[in-house]
Amino acid sequence: MKEYEAVTSIWLEMVPGMVEDAEKNGRGVDPWAFVRRCHKKLGALGLEMAIEQVMVFHQALRMSLFSHPQINVWDDTLTLSQLFNGLQHTPQEGAFIDQRFSDYLSVNSGRLPEMHWRRFEELTAEFFNRESFHDELGPGFNDDGVDVMGCKPDASPMANLLGLIQYKRVQAKVEKLVIKGLASDVQFEKAGYGVIVTTSTLSPGAKTTIESRGYPIRAVERDAVAKWLVQLLTPGTGLIRI
Secondary structure (H helix, E strand, C coil): CHHHHHHHHHHHHHHHHHHHHHHHHCCCECCHHHHHHHHHHHHHHHHHHHHHHHHHHHHHHHHCCCCCCCCCCCCCCCCHHHHHCCCCCCCCCCCCCCHHHHHHHHCCHHHHHHCCHHHHHHHHHHHHHHCCCEEEECCCCCCCCCCEEEECCCCCCCCCEEEEEEEECCCCCECHHHHHHHHHHHHHHCCCEEEEEECCCECHHHHHHHHHHCCCEEEECHHHHHHHHHHCCCCCCCCECC
């Protein structure tokens, strides 16, 4: 209850300023200062509640008679078989994956495990790219288990390697053997850390291995990937810019 009241109080305090800024710049409401503040003050629960508040506000605006959502007109056609069966596609909007796939998955996150493995790699690379990482997406085969090398912005990829990212689009839990392999790659490449991104979760043994051995490994599991999709929604959709 305390957390809910705190998030509501922050929202009521900040929303007038966010709306005013949106009216000035014409780009929609940017909620991320609100989300970051809730996360800083209340931790993971605050982050979750803030995102939920933003999505409720977003949905209310989309349903409002006074809201005029931005409509994108595309000059080509995509099929879901390109998302789920791995057929070739060239993104019309997006560095790695077409924005329409990101929008579809944002409201169909339960289908993440059904994605073709290459599309899942591209989706994750797209997220890191929008977080201002310089991504180098691997070929998808003969890559020694390293799917993406993420580097600091405007830095030499070889001299300032930041992190190695490995994707696991699987139904089963990610086991400790995968963790050990990534830790070895991080050490070999002299990277800062490794990231496991999965449509599943880590097994108890995998989590214990990370903690007991002090591996610089971070895990982004199923629920966190679903939250990423919120940030990959079409920018400027409706009156709220997510």
